[in-house]
Each structure stands twice: as structure tokens, then as C-alpha cells.
Amino acid sequence: MLRVVTETVPDPGPLLPYAEPGTPLVALRRGDGIVGVGETLRLEYRGPDRIAEAAAQWRSVSDLAHVDDPVRRPGSGLVAFGTFAFADDSGATSTLIVPELIIGRHEGVSWVTRLSVEQGGLEPVSTPLPRPIGERPRATLAASSLSRDAFMGVVSEALTRIRGGELEKVVIARDATARIPADSDRRALVDELAQAYPDCLTFAVDGLVGASPETLVNVHAREASARVLAGSTARGANAADDAAAAATLATSTKDLDEHAFAVQSVLQSLRPHARAVTASELPFTLKLPNLWHLATDVAIELGEQSSALDLVAALHPTAAVAGSPTADALALIAALEPFDRGRYAAPVGWIDQDGDGEWVIALRCATVDADGLLTAHAGAGIVADSDPEAELAETRMKFRPIADALR
Numbered sequence: 202m203l204r205v206v207t208e209t210v211p212d213p214g215p216l217l218p219y220a221e222p223g224t225p226l227v228a229l230r231r232g233d234g235i236v237g238v239g240e241t242l243r244l245e246y247r248g249p250d251r252i253a254e255a256a257a258q259w260r261s262v263s264d265l266a267h268v269d270d271p272v273r274r275p276g277s278g279l280v281a282f283g284t285f286a287f288a289d290d291s292g293a294t295s296t297l298i299v300p301e302l303i304i305g306r307h308e309g310v311s312w313v314t315r316l317s318v319e320q321g322g323l324e325p326v327s328t329p330l331p332r333p334i335g336e337r338p339r340a341t342l343a344a345s346s347l348s349r350d351a352f353m354g355v356v357s358e359a360l361t362r363i364r365g366g367e368l369e370k371v372v373i374a375r376d377a378t379a380r381i382p383a384d385s386d387r388r389a390l391v392d393e394l395a396q397a398y399p400d401c402l403t404f405a406v407d408g409l410v411g412a413s414p415e416t417l418v419n420v421h422a423r424e425a426s427a428r429v430l431a432g433s434t435a436r437g438a439n440a441a442d443d444a445a446a447a448a449t450l451a452t453s454t455k456d457l458d459e460h461a462f463a464v465q466s467v468l469q470s471l472r473p474h475a476r477a478v479t480a481s482e483l484p485f486t487l488k489l490p491n492l493w494h495l496a497t498d499v500a501i502e503l504g505e506q507s508s509a510l511d512l513v514a515a516l517h518p519t520a521a522v523a524g525s526p527t528a529d530a531l532a533l534i535a536a537l538e539p540f541d542r543g544r545y546a547a548p549v550g551w552i553d554q555d556g557d558g559e560w561v562i563a564l565r566c567a568t569v570d571a572d573g574l575l576t577a578h579a580g581a582g583i584v585a586d587s588d589p590e591a592e593l594a595e596t597r598m599k600f601r602p603i604a605d606a607l608r
């Protein structure tokens with residue numbers, strides 16, 4: 202049985218220095234969020250039911266836990282950080298990790314949570330001191346299994362299948378690798394991402410590090426929201442070009458179609474879990490430092506029993522990262538991409554004892570293994586009138602958050 206105690210503390214300042222240099226556990230947005238230290242419990246999953254199994258097991262863990270949480274903020278009390286594999290047959294392990302200690306802040310309220318499996322009283326764990334973040338590792342991200350020409354070939358093949366009527370949309374990704382010193386401070390990469398992409402969720406869970414703009418689902422007090430992204434274009438070089446780029450994106454039939462598939466797939470997956478689901482009719486343009494995206498926010502009124510992980514299980518994989526129809530898109534990805542996506546394009550986030558939590562799609566991210574091998578992925582949605590050259594350029598822009606963090 203888990204015993205969990207949350208207490209308010211004076212503002213601890215920047216949260217990231219409290220994380221562990223080699224194995225940070227982080228979920229931060231605009232400086233607020235949670236950082237975990239140590240590991241009280243690690244649950245692992247594989248196979249087609251990995252997310253549903255995690256959702257069910259988390260329910261039993263939470264039911265049995267003894268939680269004392271007077272703070273009641275997103276991320277206070279019992280929390281597990283989690284990361285899942287993209288594909289049913291992936292070699293990557295999906296995990297839920299309950300830390301020994303969590304340091305969090307939400308809108309001016311700060312807390313420390315101690316989590317333990319001890320019987321009886323809770324052993325006091327000393328609050329860690331912040332440790333200065335080490336030097337940022339520098340490296341060049343280089344294309345790995347798909348060269349430029351190979352990627353264009355794969356996109357052309359995907360286009361042939363789409364134009365032949367086999368499917369409507371497929372997201373094709375590339376992989377890229379870099380080497381950083383095995384003992385480098387992983388928090389330096391997290392810090393760089395958090396500073397460059399403050400509005401994204403910056404995460405680090407079990408070696409997966411990134412800053413994602415795409416909220417799969419955010420659940421708090423039976424209300425949930427999601428942000429669907431699909432349809433992208435480069436930022437303009439000056440204000441006029443930039444405004445023109447956004448206007449072109451907002452009126453591009455190709456991008457609006459691609460976006461509509463993604464929104465429909467999210468609405469369909471959510472309906473069984475919701476009393477009400479609402480999305481605006483037209484997407485808006487979301488400005489990121491590296492890209493414009495078409496975006497739609499979805500509001501969900503949850504049914505009694507659904508937890509954030511139930512919704513994640515229902516939503517993954519969305520058309521934004523797989524394609525449409527889902528089964529055909531997944532089969533084509535497996536046939537055309539010469540690598541295992543690992544945890545790229547899959548859910549990453551956290552869940553609490555009430556089933557609340559924040560989950561994003563692992564995009565603009567990389568896995569860093571114990572030896573310092575870093576593997577990043579970036580993809581683009583292919584629809585009938587996609588241009589392979591433009592899709593290649595789009596993947597380059599999507600590698601930028603990781604490439605720039607290493608520069």
C-alpha cells in the first residue's frame with residue numbers, strides 16, 4: 202500500500218534543479234508543474250492492451266493508497282509519471298513511475314509530496330536541495346534510417362496508396378540520432394526546451410525528453426480538454442510574411458482536410474467517455490517558435506468513471522500521428538517506416554489518485570539512453586495533395602526543438 206503526504210512549502214524557485222541529473226522526471230509548463238525524485242513504484246506494460254492495463258492497475262493502486270493531500274492542486278497528492286509505446290508490437294516498454302518525492306507549483310501555491318510503500322508511519326525523506334544544472338551537451342542531430350531520398354520515396358509510395366483509395370491520410374516519420382556524453386546532465390536539455398517552448402508541456406519521463414504542443418487530454422475535476430494539431434507551415438521571415446503564412450495555412454484545403462481527419466478521430470474516440478464533447482467549427486492558427494499549426498480545442502464533460510488514462514487509451518493513436526482510417530494507417534506505417542517509433546508520437550504525462558492528469562503526445566522529443574545515444578523522430582501527415590519536398594521540409598522544422606537544444 203502506498204502512503205502519500207502532501208504539504209505546502211514556501212516557493213522553491215525554479216523546479217528543474219530539484220530533478221535528478223541522470224533520470225529527471227518532469228512535467229512543466231511556463232515554470233509551473235511537477236518534478237519527481239527517486240522511484241517508489243515502477244509498473245511496466247507491453248502489447249496491445251498496454252494503456253488499458255495501466256488504467257486498470259492505476260485504479261487499484263489509487264484505491265488502496267492512503268493519501269493526505271490538503272493542497273488539492275493539479276499534480277499534488279499521489280501521482281505517477283507515465284510514458285507509452287506508440288505501436289502494439291513495439292520493443293519499447295511502457296511505464297508508470299511513482300517517485301519518492303514530488304516538488305510542485307501551481308499558480309503561486311507550492312508543495313512537496315512524499316510517497317512511500319512503508320508500512321505504518323511515513324519515514325521522513327529529507328527534501329532535496331536544488332543542484333545547479335550542468336553544462337548543455339552539444340551534438341549534431343543526423344538523419345538515421347531514412348536518408349532524404351529514402352524519405353521522399355516512402356512519401357511517394359504513401360501518396361500512391363492514398364490516391365489509389367486505400368486510405369485517406371498517413372503520418373510518415375523520420376528518425377535522427379546524436380551522441381551526448383553518457384554522464385551529461387539530462388536536465389540541461391529539458392531546461393533548453395522549457396525556455397524555448399514555454400507554452401508547450403516540457404517533459405522528461407524514463408529517458409524520453411521533449412516539449413510538446415499537442416495536449417492529448419487534460420483532466421481536472423471531471424472536466425477535460427484536448428488540443429488537436431494537424432496542418433503545419435513554416436514561420437515567415439518577417440512580420441508580413443509570417444502573417445501571410447498563417448493566412449495561407451488557415452485557408453489551405455489540403456491542411457484543413459488533414460486537420461478535419463484529426464478532429465473527427467478525437468471526437469469519435471471521446472464520445473463513449475463523455476456526457477458532452479464540444480469543438481469549435483473552424484480551427485485557429487497556433488503560433489510556435491518554429492512553426493504554425495492548425496489547432497482545435499475540444500472541451501469534454503466526463504462520464505462518472507473515466508480517468509485520464511481511460512481517455513488516453515481511447516484516443517491513442519489519433520489521426521494527427523497515425524492517419525485515417527487508423528488500422529490502415531498503422532499497417533502502412535509498419536510497412537513503410539524502417540524503424541520502431543518507440544515512445545515517439547505516443548502518450549506521455551501524469552495521472553493522480555482521482556484519475557485527473559495531463560497527457561500530451563510525445564512530439565518534438567528524443568529518447569536518451571544510459572550510454573548517451575539520443576534518438577529523435579519527426580513526422581508529417583500525408584494526404585492526397587501532399588508534396589514530398591514540402592513534407593520533408595516540415596519534418597526538418599519539427600526536428601528543430603531537439604536539434605537547437607543540442608546546438
Ligand SMILES: C=C(O[C@@H]1C=C(C(=O)O)C=C[C@H]1O)C(=O)O
Nearest residue numbers: 430431432433521564579580582
Ligand atoms: C507528427 C508530428 O506532428 C503532428 C503532425 C502535424 C502535421 O502533419 O501537420 C502537426 C502536428 C502534430 O499533430 C511530429 O511533430 O513529429
